[in-house]
Amino acid sequence: MHRQWTIVIGAALALCACGRQQQQPKFPPPAVGFVTIHEQPVPLTVELPGRTDPYAVSEVRPQVSGIILRRLFTEGSMVKAGQPLYQIDPAPYRAAYDNAAANLASAKLKAERYAALLAQNAIAAQDNDTAQAAYKQALAATEAAKINLDYTRITAPISGRIGASSVTQGALVTAGQTQALATISTLDPIYVDIDQSSSDVLALKRAVQAGQIEQGGGVTAKVTLTLDDGTAYARPGKLQFTDVMVNQATSTVQLRALFPNPDGLLLPGLYVRATIVEGVNPHGILVPQQAIGRDAKGDATALVVDEKNFTRLRLLKTGRVVGGQWQVLDGLKPGDKVVIEGLSKVMPDMPVQPQEMTAPSSTASGTKPAGQ
Numbered sequence: 001m002h003r004q005w006t007i008v009i010g011a012a013l014a015l016c017a018c019g020r021q022q023q024q025p026k027f028p029p030p031a032v033g034f035v036t037i038h039e040q041p042v043p044l045t046v047e048l049p050g051r052t053d054p055y056a057v058s059e060v061r062p063q064v065s066g067i068i069l070r071r072l073f074t075e076g077s078m079v080k081a082g083q084p085l086y087q088i089d090p091a092p093y094r095a096a097y098d099n100a101a102a103n104l105a106s107a108k109l110k111a112e113r114y115a116a117l118l119a120q121n122a123i124a125a126q127d128n129d130t131a132q133a134a135y136k137q138a139l140a141a142t143e144a145a146k147i148n149l150d151y152t153r154i155t156a157p158i159s160g161r162i163g164a165s166s167v168t169q170g171a172l173v174t175a176g177q178t179q180a181l182a183t184i185s186t187l188d189p190i191y192v193d194i195d196q197s198s199s200d201v202l203a204l205k206r207a208v209q210a211g212q213i214e215q216g217g218g219v220t221a222k223v224t225l226t227l228d229d230g231t232a233y234a235r236p237g238k239l240q241f242t243d244v245m246v247n248q249a250t251s252t253v254q255l256r257a258l259f260p261n262p263d264g265l266l267l268p269g270l271y272v273r274a275t276i277v278e279g280v281n282p283h284g285i286l287v288p289q290q291a292i293g294r295d296a297k298g299d300a301t302a303l304v305v306d307e308k309n310f311t312r313l314r315l316l317k318t319g320r321v322v323g324g325q326w327q328v329l330d331g332l333k334p335g336d337k338v339v340i341e342g343l344s345k346v347m348p349d350m351p352v353q354p355q356e357m358t359a360p361s362s363t364a365s366g367t368k369p370a371g372q
Contacts, residue, residue, distance in 0.1 A: 029351040033341030034305050035288065036356065039334050042284030042322055045275050047226075048255075050194035052270040054187055055258075058158045059180035060085060062173040063151040064093065075164050079156045079184060086181060088173065090152040097145035104138040111135035160186035161264070185268060188261040192225065192237065194274045195252040223257040226273040235260045239276060285332055286325040291340045292318065300326075303346065305337040305354045313348040 066088035073085050114131035117123040156162070163183045167173060173181065225233035237259035246253055257274060259266065266272075293301045300316040314336075319327035332338065337354060339346070346352055 029309070029353050030342060030345040031353040031355060032305070032311075032339045032343070032346055033357040034337040034339050034354050035291075035358070037285055037287070037332050037334055037336040037338060039283045039285060042281045042286065042327060044278050044281055044320065046196070046278055047273055047275045048194045048196055050192045050257075050272050050274045052266045052268055052272065053191040053193050054160070054185035054268050055189050055191055056158050056160065056186040058156075058160075058184045060154060060157070060162075060182045060184065061177060061180055062086075062088065062154060063175055064088060064148050065174040066090075066092070066152060066172070068167055068169055068171045068173060070169060071165055071167075073156075073162055073165075073182075075162065075182075077162060078160070079162050080159045081156055083156045084153050085156055085162070086154040086167075088152040088154065090149060093145070093149040093152055097142070097149045100138070100142040100145040104135075104142045107131075107135040107138035154181070156184055158184055158186055160184045187264060187266070187268070189258050190261040190266050190268075191240075192223070192257045192259060192272060192274055194255040194257065194276070195247070195250065196255055197252055222277045223259075224275045225259065226275070228271045233259070233266070233272070281327070284322075285328045285334070286322055287316075287328050287332065287338055288325050288340050289321070290343075291338050292316070292326050293343070300331075302332070303339040303343065303348065304332075305339060305352060309352055309354055311339060311346050311348055311350050311352055 068086055069089050070087045071085070072087060073079055073083070079085070111131045111134070114123060114128040118125060118128040161184070163185070165182050166179055167181055221239040223237045223239055225237070227233055237257045240256045240258050242253060242255050255276070257276075287302065291302050293303075295301050295315075300318045302314050302316055303311045304314055306312050314331050316331035317329045319329050321327070337356075339352075339354075340357065342352075
């Protein structure tokens with residue numbers, strides 16, 4: 001009898017437990033936030049290292065030999081084209097000019113006299129020809145003497161900032177010497193020379209040919225600068241040209257941009273970071289960074305919500321970061337619902353309660369750092 005009661009009580013307890021399990025409530029699907037994908041024009045930029053280079057450089061050298069009497073400029077100052085820089089002792093050149101001028105006057109009188117006599121048939125034509133030739137030679141000698149006299153005052157060939165003088169008063173200089181007396185650099189405007197990987201140049205050209213990127217004209221592309229201390233240079237520049245040759249040693253192509261420099265902040269040889277607007281992707285797709293995950297292979301992934309409110313895993317091909325969002329090149333299309341919140345609570349192929357959220361605005365352009 002005791003054994004029978006034990007069996008009955010055990011069966012009753014089992015039935016009670018089954019009843020409690022059947023009565024346990026089902027949990028609702030987890031809530032997730034999503035954004036709807038839309039196409040939008042995305043400006044694409046690349047950040048590259050560069051160095052400043054003077055717009056023009058002129059090394060000042062003497063055209064005649066002599067002793068420097070005076071230096072007529074302040075080292076490190078701004079000079080204008082035609083401004084006197086040095087005075088060479090003009091005495092020997094003035095004497096040569098005066099002598100040539102006297103010979104010219106004599107030859108001119110003789111040439112005029114012989115021309116009058118020839119008109120009267122008083123001399124032979126050959127004598128007149130000799131007099132006229134002598135006059136022209138005297139004229140050329142006088143002009144040469146005047147040029148040499150003018151060269152004793154050395155003037156600035158271009159406008160710009162002049163550097164240190166390599167000679168002082170009393171120094172002997174010679175015509176065509178290899179050592180420059182001073183160097184003038186035009187710094188407003190100023191060039192920025194930039195090196196870009198040849199593979200990136202080819203990829204950009206292919207994207208343009210495929211219609212993935214629109215370019216508004218390469219020679220007018222906008223360029224901005226970041227200085228070596230991390231601050232932004234206030235004045236934008238323009239891309240002037242792209243070299244037609246690839247540097248075989250570095251596999252790079254040189255780009256040159258032109259920047260205004262009225263304050264002289266940019267000095268030659270300064271290291272900068274140049275951001276160039278390469279073009280615009282007219283059908284760009286942007287996804288918030290928190291929506292992008294990585295699989296075991298390191299490939300980019302995202303969860304999307306289908307029409308039955310189930311999450312589905314998508315493999316993505318991403319481009320560059322655009323204002324806190326990833327540019328997606330493949331794997332998503334307009335209208336897709338990408339999960340951006342609640343990702344820790346869901347897995348692929350799970351039912352969810354989707355709630356639409358506002359996508360973050362993207363006013364910045366897509367920047368591709370150098371070497372990526």
